[in-house]
Amino acid sequence: xxxxxxxxxxxxxxxxxxxxxxxxxxxxxxxxxxxxxxxxxxxxxxxxxxxxxxxxxxxxxxxxxxxxxxxxxxxxxxxxxxxxxxxxxxxxxxxxxxxxxxxxxxxxxxxxxxxxxxxxxxxxxxxxxxxxxxxxxxxxxxxxxxxxxxxxxxxxxxxxxxxxxxxxxxxxxxxxxxxxxxxxxxxxxxxxxxxxxxxxxxxxxxxxxxxxxxxxxxxxxxxxxxxxxxxxxxxxxxxxxxxxxxxxxxxxxxxxxxxxxxxxxxxxxxxxxxxxxxxxxxxxxxxxxxxxxxxxxxxxxxxxxxxxxxxxxxxxxxxxxxxxxxxxxxxxxxxxxxxxxxxxxxx
Ligand SMILES: [Zn+2]
Ligand SMILES: [Zn+2]
Numbered sequence: 160x161x162x163x164x165x166x167x168x169x170x171x172x173x174x175x176x177x178x179x180x181x182x183x184x185x186x187x188x189x190x191x192x193x194x195x196x197x198x199x200x201x202x203x204x205x206x207x208x209x210x211x212x213x214x215x216x217x218x219x220x221x222x223x224x225x226x227x228x229x230x231x232x233x234x235x236x237x238x239x240x241x242x243x244x245x246x247x248x249x250x251x252x253x254x255x256x257x258x259x260x261x262x263x264x265x266x267x268x269x270x271x272x273x274x275x276x277x278x279x280x281x282x283x284x285x286x287x288x289x290x291x292x293x294x295x296x297x298x299x300x301x302x303x304x305x306x307x308x309x310x311x312x313x314x315x316x317x318x319x320x321x322x323x324x325x326x327x328x329x330x331x332x333x334x335x336x337x338x339x340x341x342x343x344x345x346x347x348x349x350x351x352x353x354x355x356x357x358x359x360x361x362x363x364x365x366x367x368x369x370x371x372x373x374x375x376x377x378x379x380x381x382x383x384x385x386x387x388x389x390x391x392x393x394x395x396x397x398x399x400x401x402x403x404x405x406x407x408x409x410x411x412x413x414x415x416x417x418x419x420x421x422x423x424x425x426x427x428x429x430x431x432x433x434x435x436x437x438x439x440x441x442x443x444x445x446x447x448x449x450x451x452x453x454x455x456x457x458x459x460x461x462x463x464x465x466x467x468x469x470x471x472x473x474x475x476x477x478x479x480x481x482x483x484x485x486x487x488x489x490x491x492x493x494x495x496x497x498x499x500x501x502x503x504x505x506x
Pocket of ligand 1: 198199200222307
């Protein structure tokens with residue numbers, strides 16, 4: 160079977176390779192992939208950021224997908240051939256302290272599908288059944304493929320923020336996680352604005368507007384004036400930083416109200432800033448990482464109910480046969496959530 164793999168430790172270096180169809184081991188289901196999304200971390204592998212130096216190459220990438228069980232290994236209890244499923248791609252080791260106390264999202268020895276073992280940009284993946292979730296009847300595979308990034312937003316908003324009805328909320332970063340976080344924060348009762356930079360003006364900020372949000376281009380707008388108007392000069396109750404850029408945190412500190420909350424979701428590298436305003440404002444600085452079983456279950460239901468809109472969010476213009484186009488467009492902010500029809504690989 161063909162799959163799109165990272166093949167070299169340089170920028171780009173994504174190629175279609177041939178690998179054997181995996182055999183499902185004990186407790187594993189073999190899933191035929193239908194649709195798969197392109198995620199910020201896939202773009203990180205494309206650019207080969209330092210977080211991915213541990214990868215053994217070539218590795219087929221891709222971790223957000225939906226598919227159908229086509230074979231089961233021995234001892235599989237919950238799934239049978241024909242079941243439609245999504246995978247939780249970050250796997251806890253099950254043995255470290257964090258896994259034992261139910262914090263497997265911060266497992267000390269976690270492995271990630273499409274990074275530490277072959278991922279979903281190919282026809283078949285073998286998955287331990289404990290990492291699978293059934294897709295609700297009536298929810299299309301194409302829509303379910305977006306559940307993994309949705310679960311990141313769900314964890315950030317529902318588990319890790321105090322967003323409440325009437326709260327003024329700012330989401331910094333109109334990438335996929337930002338757009339999903341904004342939708343879930345709105346469902347939680349927040350009055351949400353989405354902020355981006357100049358390169359977002361072409362695609363991502365208009366997309367946020369299409370999803371019903373007021374948007375702010377921080378390179379052009381007068382942030383003080385907008386904060387004055389949107390929050391009566393008080394500042395935002397909750398600011399989510401999904402930018403993945405060092406300026407995200409410093410901007411969040413400027414925008415949050417005293418006594419408010421900053422939720423860091425993007426991984427922003429290094430920044431230097433005075434932190435006394437955080438202390439003197441008694442700002443609640445909360446981080447949110449990955450997602451867990453409950454976040455997936457909620458996300459499947461939020462996509463099914465339309466609380467999270469996948470139709471306008473997803474971009475079907477790209478193909479795994481010309482994947483560089485999708486990665487280049489993603490890095491340039493000219494798309495938000497490319498979704499591939501994986502069956503093209505074996506058509
Ligand atoms: Zn992802
Ligand atoms: Zn662990």
